[in-house]
Amino acid sequence: MLVGVPKEIKNNEFRVGLTPAAVREYVARGHRVLVETGAGDGIGAGDEAYVAAGAAIASQAAEVFALADMVVKVKEPQPSEWAQLHEGQILFTYLHLAPDPDQARGLMASGVTAVAYETVTDAQGGLPLLAPMSEVAGRLSIQAAATALQKPNGGRGILLGGVPGVAPARVAVIGGGVVGLHAARMAAGLGAEVTILDRSIPRLRELDEIFAGRVRTRYSTIDALEEEVIAADAVIGAVLIPGATAPKLVTRAMLPKMKRGAVLVDVAIDQGGCFETSHATTHADPTYVEDGVIHYCVANMPGAVPLTSSHALNHATLPFGLALAGEGLAALARDPHLRAGLNIHRGRVAHRAVAEALGVSFADPVGIAA
Numbered sequence: 516m517l518v519g520v521p522k523e524i525k526n527n528e529f530r531v532g533l534t535p536a537a538v539r540e541y542v543a544r545g546h547r548v549l550v551e552t553g554a555g556d557g558i559g560a561g562d563e564a565y566v567a568a569g570a571a572i573a574s575q576a577a578e579v580f581a582l583a584d585m586v587v588k589v590k591e592p593q594p595s596e597w598a599q600l601h602e603g604q605i606l607f608t609y610l611h612l613a614p615d616p617d618q619a620r621g622l623m624a625s626g627v628t629a630v631a632y633e634t635v636t637d638a639q640g641g642l643p644l645l646a647p648m649s650e651v652a653g654r655l656s657i658q659a660a661a662t663a664l665q666k667p668n669g670g671r672g673i674l675l676g677g678v679p680g681v682a683p684a685r686v687a688v689i690g691g692g693v694v695g696l697h698a699a700r701m702a703a704g705l706g707a708e709v710t711i712l713d714r715s716i717p718r719l720r721e722l723d724e725i726f727a728g729r730v731r732t733r734y735s736t737i738d739a740l741e742e743e744v745i746a747a748d749a750v751i752g753a754v755l756i757p758g759a760t761a762p763k764l765v766t767r768a769m770l771p772k773m774k775r776g777a778v779l780v781d782v783a784i785d786q787g788g789c790f791e792t793s794h795a796t797t798h799a800d801p802t803y804v805e806d807g808v809i810h811y812c813v814a815n816m817p818g819a820v821p822l823t824s825s826h827a828l829n830h831a832t833l834p835f836g837l838a839l840a841g842e843g844l845a846a847l848a849r850d851p852h853l854r855a856g857l858n859i860h861r862g863r864v865a866h867r868a869v870a871e872a873l874g875v876s877f878a879d880p881v882g883i884a885a
């Protein structure tokens with residue numbers, strides 16, 4: 516198969532779909548890889564590193580989109596990229612279609628078979644291609660909160676860990692999955708007073724074991740959520756219902772009750788956000804203020820640390836990408852976990868939760884290679 520890697524074009528997105536080490540794995544299995552010039556610049560991997568790994572270099576993205584049997588990216592295709600995808604081609608990348616009907620229409624019109632990293636599953640009920648970036652974003656969310664809380668940045672002027680004799684900041688983490696765990700770990704590590712809210716009792720039990728009393732856990736009723744949000748200096752939004760639009764858990768009506776200069780970090784913004792007042796921002800202009808509360812809603816947080824993120828992402832995507840390259844659509848027929856990643860096929864939405872969120876009919880992907 517010819518595997519194509521265009522340079523990412525989303526605002527301040529410095530990750531790359533395949534690292535040189537991943538390219539070498541594809542080439543070792545007899546695939547050809549075509550990489551757009553400069554695609555690896557953000558991780559310090561120049562064209563020469565890709566050539567050494569066995570790739571050919573394309574001078575323009577158009578060449579990659581025209582020739583590739585499978586396009587491997589990081590972020591959802593931007594409008595200029597939808598137009599270049601075509602029938603018979605596989606797209607393997609993050610999509611986050613539920614809150615993005617325009618992209619869904621663009622991909623359906625292109626005829627591409629689009630496999631979304633974020634809905635690929637594993638036998639343990641996890642999301643193995645979302646997890647590494649959730650680890651990164653969870654950890655980054657506390658760096659973002661700490662920065663926003665500084666007075667010159669418009670925040671309350673509180674240090675997350677406090678100092679001896681002065682109370683630390685309070686951090687509420689809504690959703691105790693991968694993002695929530697890593698956010699809580701960083702916040703607790705810096706000395707903050709942390710509460711994690713979740714609706715899964717088994718997960719709250721696990722978190723209680725992991726943190727051994729260092730972090731509080733609370734079942735997320737409306738009451739508990741309101742209490743924690745109002746008391747918090749920083750709130751991290753980290754809920755997920757796979758494929759679906761995020762539930763709006765912090766309402767506009769709660770904001771006036773919050774502390775002035777508190778910060779909301781909506782990591783779930785890529786699924787539409789879990790705060791009613793969230794709208795997506797970019798690394799170029801990451802925050803805005805509503806009702807005296809700072810909002811940080813960057814949808815590609817890991818793009819800010821591309822060295823860490825690109826390697827972590829490639830480690831997770833590699834076996835699935837190799838299966839797609841080796842077997843084509845038959846890999847989707849064989850592996851139900853990879854098939855769970857299928858979002859668009861033959862102009863139809865092939866993921867039930869995505870179809871429900873978009874209000875379109877669902878085309879069952881079973882028997883896809885037939």
Ligand SMILES: NC(=O)C1=CN([C@@H]2O[C@H](COP(=O)(O)OP(=O)(O)OC[C@H]3O[C@@H](n4cnc5c(N)ncnc54)[C@H](O)[C@@H]3O)[C@@H](O)[C@H]2O)C=CC1
Nearest residue numbers: 648649652690691692693694713714754755783814815816
């Ligand atoms: N902004 C960014 O750059 C990035 C965003 N993300 C996003 O972060 C979000 C969280 O991802 P993960 O932690 O990997 O998901 P996860 O599936 O590991 O965890 C989600 C947690 O939310 C809980 N939950 C669901 N509904 C809830 C509710 N109503 N109240 C309380 N808890 C609830 C679940 O029980 C689960 O423990 C996703 O939307 C993901 O796409 C992930 C990486 C980067």
Ligand SMILES: CC(=O)C(=O)O
Nearest residue numbers: 609648785814815817
């Ligand atoms: C998960 C995701 O959307 C990201 O890493 O940008």
Ligand SMILES: [Mg+2]
Nearest residue numbers: 611785814815
């Ligand atoms: Mg995202």
